[in-house]
Amino acid sequence: MKDAFGLPQSLLVLGGTSEIALATARRLIARRTRTVWLAGRPSPGLDEAAGQLRGLGAEVRTVAFDALDPAGHEEALGKVFAEGDVDMVLLAFGTLGDQAHDERDPRAAVRVAQTNYTGAVSSGLVCAGALQAQGHGSLVVLSSVAGERARRANFIYGSSKAGLDTFAQGLGDALYGTGVHVMVVRPGFVRTRMTAGLPEAPLATTPEAVAAAVELGLRRRAETVWVPGALRVVMSALRHLPRAVFRRLPV
Amino acid sequence: MPADTVSVTGWGRTAPTAARLIRPRTYEEAALAVRDCGARGGIARGLGRAYGDAAQNAGGTVLDMTALDRVHAVDADGGTVLCDAGVSLHRLMEVLLPLGWFVPVTPGTRYVTVGGAIGADIHGKNHHVSGSFSRHVLSLELLTADGRVRTVVPGTPLFEATAGGMGLTGVILTATIRLLPVETSLMCVDTERAADLDDLMARLADTDHRYRYSVAWIDLLARGAATGRAVLTRGDHAPLDALPRRTRARGEPLSFRTTRLPAAPSFVPEGLLSRTTVGLFNELWYRKAPRARTGQLQRIPAFFHPLDGVPHWNRVYGRSGFVQYQFVVGHGREDALRRIVRRISGRRCPSFLAVLKRFGDADPGWLSFPVPGWTLALDVPAALPGLGAFLDELDEEVAGAGGRVYLAKDSRLRPDVLAAMYPRLDDFRALRTALDPRGVFTSDLARRLHL
Numbered sequence: 003m004k005d006a007f008g009l010p011q012s013l014l015v016l017g018g019t020s021e022i023a024l025a026t027a028r029r030l031i032a033r034r035t036r037t038v039w040l041a042g043r044p045s046p047g048l049d050e051a052a053g054q055l056r057g058l059g060a061e062v063r064t065v066a067f068d069a070l071d072p073a074g075h076e077e078a079l080g081k082v083f084a085e086g087d088v089d090m091v092l093l094a095f096g097t098l099g100d101q102a103h104d105e106r107d108p109r110a111a112v113r114v115a116q117t118n119y120t121g122a123v124s125s126g127l128v129c130a131g132a133l134q135a136q137g138h139g140s141l142v143v144l145s146s147v148a149g150e151r152a153r154r155a156n157f158i159y160g161s162s163k164a165g166l167d168t169f170a171q172g173l174g175d176a177l178y179g180t181g182v183h184v185m186v187v188r189p190g191f192v193r194t195r196m197t198a199g200l201p202e203a204p205l206a207t208t209p210e211a212v213a214a215a216v217e218l219g220l221r222r223r224a225e226t227v228w229v230p231g232a233l234r235v236v237m238s239a240l241r242h243l244p245r246a247v248f249r250r251l252p253v
Numbered sequence: 254m255p256a257d258t259v260s261v262t263g264w265g266r267t268a269p270t271a272a273r274l275i276r277p278r279t280y281e282e283a284a285l286a287v288r289d290c291g292a293r294g295g296i297a298r299g300l301g302r303a304y305g306d307a308a309q310n311a312g313g314t315v316l317d318m319t320a321l322d323r324v325h326a327v328d329a330d331g332g333t334v335l336c337d338a339g340v341s342l343h344r345l346m347e348v349l350l351p352l353g354w355f356v357p358v359t360p361g362t363r364y365v366t367v368g369g370a371i372g373a374d375i376h377g378k379n380h381h382v383s384g385s386f387s388r389h390v391l392s393l394e395l396l397t398a399d400g401r402v403r404t405v406v407p408g409t410p411l412f413e414a415t416a417g418g419m420g421l422t423g424v425i426l427t428a429t430i431r432l433l434p435v436e437t438s439l440m441c442v443d444t445e446r447a448a449d450l451d452d453l454m455a456r457l458a459d460t461d462h463r464y465r466y467s468v469a470w471i472d473l474l475a476r477g478a479a480t481g482r483a484v485l486t487r488g489d490h491a492p493l494d495a496l497p498r499r500t501r502a503r504g505e506p507l508s509f510r511t512t513r514l515p516a517a518p519s520f521v522p523e524g525l526l527s528r529t530t531v532g533l534f535n536e537l538w539y540r541k542a543p544r545a546r547t548g549q550l551q552r553i554p555a556f557f558h559p560l561d562g563v564p565h566w567n568r569v570y571g572r573s574g575f576v577q578y579q580f581v582v583g584h585g586r587e588d589a590l591r592r593i594v595r596r597i598s599g600r601r602c603p604s605f606l607a608v609l610k611r612f613g614d615a616d617p618g619w620l621s622f623p624v625p626g627w628t629l630a631l632d633v634p635a636a637l638p639g640l641g642a643f644l645d646e647l648d649e650e651v652a653g654a655g656g657r658v659y660l661a662k663d664s665r666l667r668p669d670v671l672a673a674m675y676p677r678l679d680d681f682r683a684l685r686t687a688l689d690p691r692g693v694f695t696s697d698l699a700r701r702l703h704l
Contacts, residue, residue, distance in 0.1 A: 003268070003270075003306065003311070003697050003700045003701035004268050005267075005268065005641070005664060005665040005701065006265065006267035006268055006305065006574070006576050006635050006641075006664035006665045007267070007635060007640070007641045007665065008267075008268065009641065011668075011701065033641060033642070034641075034667065087311075087700065134271075135312055136293070136311055136312040137270050137271040137272055137293070137310075137311035137312030137313065138268075138269075138270035138271065138311035138312065138697070179259075179260050179271070180258070180260075180271050181260055181269060181270040181271030181272075181311055181312070182271075221573065221635070221636065221641075222572075222573060222636065223572070223573070
């Protein structure tokens with residue numbers, strides 16, 4: 003069960019090798035979390051992540067999960083929920099793609115959309131149903147500021163996150179009053195493997211900062227969390243810029 | 254029976270979960286609800302004054318017992334009452350006071366049910382004299398997981414598991430309670446101020462035995478030399494000849510009148526109770542108390558239940574709610590108490606009206622909270638940054654001193670610390686396994702702490 007500060011005792015991570023997810027898991031293990039499920043494609047990386055969290059004192063298990071295989075989601079995740087209550091699900095999988103390449107290769111672009119959006123719709127709904135049946139739990143969805151406004155540099159990724167974000171907001175409204183809390187997290191540029199080699203955007207942040215923001219959001223039962231918080235103001239200004247101006251911005 | 258799926262929280266309004274709420278109106282309906290409560294089990298709930306998650310059951314059933322509220326029989330000569338578990342102490346006072354009887358133990362609110370009073374084995378300002386609520390229970394009827402109704406009397410394992418058992422042994426249907434005779438419905442109260450914690454502890458230790466009721470409001474925001482400054486209020490039921498002549502009270506000495514102010518608004522901005530506002534409040538509260546005053550006549554609500562005058566006062570903490578922390582450390586561990594008070598003052602937790610009192614002898618309930626020693630209760634806004642980790646540190650200190658925290662108020666204890674605090678926990682678990690092998694009775698508290 004969650005405690006009074008919204009901190010979970012059991013955690014399911016979808017996208018078990020995500021650096022943001024692992025930073026969040028580490029932070030939660032330091033507080034209340036004792037059981038962690040890492041869901042992801044079986045790989046040495048997944049096992050290594052599990053081992054690392056075990057070293058912190060948590061009981062960690064892995065489960066084979068592929069965002070690109072929605073047909074398998076019900077079975078894979080059903081197995082986790084059958085083992086006991088899950089206090090928090092962290093939906094953390096996603097791919098950035100390669101904008102320039104993906105524009106030329108529509109099938110690669112579709113793969114980004116299918117991972118980030120379709121995979122999230124499917125697994126998100128499976129988890130939401132299970133959380134609703136147990137009457138409690140938080141579904142934390144890692145969105146992105148990229149979903150807030152289309153940018154020339156990453157609009158394929160951005161559009162998939164826009165879809166994910168809208169889906170998660172609606173799901174949160176649908177689950178209002180059911181004991182299930184949906185929280186959308188919108189980080190800006192996070193220094194991770196995914197962004198390695200990319201030019202750093204202003205207000206760049208770290209996985210640990212996202213993890214801290216997630217913990218704060220859980221305590222406040224927040225519906226939306228920006229990381230860093232200043233992005234809320236920045237994006238609300240940018241959202242209202244005329245497109246002709248926005249297009250010329252070096253963002 | 255009407256059943257709705259609703260979001261349920263404790264009085265602290267933290268960690269809401271959804272449950273099917275059923276309000277049985279007869280014992281048969283209660284038995285039916287227990288039989289049909291499904292895979293995620295059920296738990297009885299009274300007036301929802303447990304601060305944490307003791308009376309909520311995510312995804313399962315919550316039995317609202319407040320419709321079972323009959324007072325069956327009062328023995329006005331022998332001083333006992335037989336009533337349903339859903340009867341509130343408020344209702345009992347209305348019925349019993351005109352007959353010259355008072356409830357044996359009342360906590361800081363009248364709005365708790367008899368079932369809840371037994372399930373949490375509540376204590377009051379008279380614990381050093383009268384022990385906890387279960388000491389005054391002569392027998393109770395318990396609806397157990399097998400659908401049977403058992404008569405449970407003190408001295409049996411089932412009684413000791415049920416008193417303080419947080420509703421996890423079954424649903425209490427009725428109870429017979431021994432009452433306290435009173436001549437009037439007024440309290441004769443002495444008030445004095447203590448300048449600091451040592452002064453306070455000395456006064457309590459030296460003079461507590463002279464009063465039936467004794468409690469100290471302690472200012473946990475005061476620092477330096479004033480750390481632990483407090484206002485002591487102690488007293489007893491006023492005898493008839495203590496009432497002044499020619500007052501209305503003399504005409505009807507046992508009348509029970511209560512007043513209620515407008516309820517707290519449903520929306521209160523977060524952070525209303527900050528260090529500044531609470532500090533101001535505490536300063537005023539301390540200053541307004543007389544340095545020493547004896548024999549003041551007070552009504553029962555003013556003495557026992559000042560907060561009951563403001564319905565929904567728990568809303569003033571805003572959306573995030575609040576956490577109540579109550580612990581006890583035994584006599585001889587005053588060092589731990591001093592350290593904890595210093596840490597709380599040093600950390601500037603905006604807690605208003607924290608309460609310190611001394612417990613007397615313990616009662617036999619396996620998970621019953623009181624043990625002889627010092628108990629401190631404080632409430633803090635849950636939104637305070639770093640509060641969880643801070644309270645975890647206090648838990649370590651409390652457990653290290655052989656003390657414990659109160660489950661009826663808990664909403665955040667770590668399960669591994671619990672066993673050190675409650676040595677009879679394994680007996681409790683074993684009895685539950687034998688009595689309720691399918692785990693019909695469960696709650697969020699039970700899941701969180703693996704009770």
